[in-house]
Amino acid sequence: MASLQSGMKRTRRSFFGRIAQAFSASEIDDETWEDVEALLVQADVGVPTTLALIDTMQSRVGRERIKRSEDLMAALKAELLALLIEPTPLNLSGRDLSVMLIAGVNGSGKTTSIGKLAYRMRLNNRKVILAAGDTFRAAAIDQLKLWGERAEVPVIAGTPNSDPAAVVYDAISAARARQAEVLIVDTAGRLHSNFNLMAELIKMRDVLRKVIPDAPHETLLVLDGTTGQNALTQAKKFQEAIDITGVIVTKLDSSAKGGMLFAIQQELGLPVHYVGIGESMRDLVFFNPAAFVDSLFEESEDE
Numbered sequence: 001m002a003s004l005q006s007g008m009k010r011t012r013r014s015f016f017g018r019i020a021q022a023f024s025a026s027e028i029d030d031e032t033w034e035d036v037e038a039l040l041v042q043a044d045v046g047v048p049t050t051l052a053l054i055d056t057m058q059s060r061v062g063r064e065r066i067k068r069s070e071d072l073m074a075a076l077k078a079e080l081l082a083l084l085i086e087p088t089p090l091n092l093s094g095r096d097l098s099v100m101l102i103a104g105v106n107g108s109g110k111t112t113s114i115g116k117l118a119y120r121m122r123l124n125n126r127k128v129i130l131a132a133g134d135t136f137r138a139a140a141i142d143q144l145k146l147w148g149e150r151a152e153v154p155v156i157a158g159t160p161n162s163d164p165a166a167v168v169y170d171a172i173s174a175a176r177a178r179q180a181e182v183l184i185v186d187t188a189g190r191l192h193s194n195f196n197l198m199a200e201l202i203k204m205r206d207v208l209r210k211v212i213p214d215a216p217h218e219t220l221l222v223l224d225g226t227t228g229q230n231a232l233t234q235a236k237k238f239q240e241a242i243d244i245t246g247v248i249v250t251k252l253d254s255s256a257k258g259g260m261l262f263a264i265q266q267e268l269g270l271p272v273h274y275v276g277i278g279e280s281m282r283d284l285v286f287f288n289p290a291a292f293v294d295s296l297f298e299e300s301e302d303e
Contacts, residue, residue: 004275004277004285004288004291004292004295009253014043015039015040015042015043015257015259016039016043016258016259016297017297019036019040019076020069020073022036022039023036023069023072023073023076024069025069028067033054033057036054037050037051037054040053040054040259043257043258043259044228044229044257044259044263045259045260045262045263046229046232046259046260046263046266046267048266048267049083049263049267052266053079053080053083056079057075057079060075060079073297077294080262080293080296081289081293083262083265084261084262084265084289084293085265085270085272085289086271087246087271087272087273087286087287090218090246090273091218091245092126092181092182092217092218095217096176096181097172097175097181098181098182098183098217098218099172099182099183099185099215099216099217099218100117100182100183100185100216100217100218100219100220101185101204101205101208101216101219101220101242102114102117102184102185102186102187102219102222103187103219103221103222103238103242103244104187104189104221104222104223104238105224105234106137106189107189107224108189108222108223108224108250109222109224109250109251109276110187110189110222111134111140111143111144111147111186112276113222113250113276114130114147114184114186115144115146115147115148115150115151115281116147116151116281116282116283116284117184117284118130118148118153118184119150119152119153119281121182122151122153126182127179127182128153128180128181128182128183129153129154129155129156129171129175129180129182129183129184130144130147130148130153130154130156130183130184130185130186131155131156131157131167131170131183131184131185131186132144132145132155132156132157132186133167133168133171133185133187133188133204134164134186134187134188135158135159135160135163135167135188136161136164136188137160137188138160140186140188140189141157141158141160144157144186145157150281151281154174154178156171156174156175158170164187164188164200164204165203165204165207168185168204168207168208169207171185172208172211172212185204185208185216187200187204188201198237198238198240198241198242201241201242202241205219205242205243218245218246219244219245220244220245220246220247220248220273221234221235221238221239221244221247222247222248222250223235223247223248223249223250223260223264224251225249225250225251225252225257225276228257229260229263231260231264232260232263232264232267235247235264235268236268239270244270245270246271246272246273247270247271247272247273248272248273248275248276248284249261249264249274249275249287250276251276252275252276252277253276253277258292258296261275261292271287272287273287274286274287275287
């Protein structure tokens with residue numbers, strides 16, 4: 001399994017490592033703050049979050065009379081950590097069947113994340129079933145079946161272009177018959193601006209609620225870590241259509257823009273539950289805010 005520290009190598013080298021270099025200067029002046037601001041924006045922390053962070057840091061540095069570079073870095077880490085939401089355990093216990101809806105655009109790593117989630121749960125002795133709710137693409141159904149085989153969990157699927165809501169209904173029946181504890185539902189992932197897609201997601205959610213009134217118990221949005229601020233735009237669209245409860249950020253190992261996690265949590269108020277830092281089944285890890293902030297600055301042994 002890749003570590004978060006090694007997975008964040010690119011973003012550390014591209015942006016946050018350069019912030020550490022800026023703070024190591026003999027004098028911290030207006031130009032230094034401008035450089036740090038530019039680096040944060042380039043790292044996709046987001047303009048509103050960046051401006052607020054710079055303002056907070058400048059006030060703290062003046063108030064505490066911070067001069068040494070190591071104290072500056074300690075203050076920055078503390079302020080970055082304060083921007084992150086500590087994720088709570090997923091609401092997937094305390095009932096006979098818990099339902100998790102997974103949303104996201106095509107190419108975000110949605111189906112892969114579902115397979116890895118199912119694998120994690122099976123290793124924890126949870127009985128899981130997957131529902132292939134993305135019926136608009138035959139490839140999506142086949143891909144979910146493949147990940148189901150890898151994770152060793154069953155997949156309930158219909159035929160291409162069949163009604164996704166009907167697939168979900170069948171999956172609930174199958175989950176109950178097999179006494180499954182968790183049903184993870186894949187959804188269509190065409191562009192978030194597509195009105196029909198959002199209408200289909202709402203329909204699927206409503207079908208769930210007719211059968212299980214308080215379902216879905218979690219609705220996670222999968223965002224591609226390489227897309228930066230575009231991911232934030234996607235999140236806003238999905239959040240308007242369905243009640244997103246949390247986020248999975250994928251491909252952080254191949255992205256130089258890990259700062260988007262700060263923007264997601266500050267501008268949307270959504271917790272990040274998992275991050276993808278590699279391609280293996282075990283490379284979907286719980287999001288740990290303190291470890292994430294450390295990984296942005298501290299080098300791993302292989303560097």
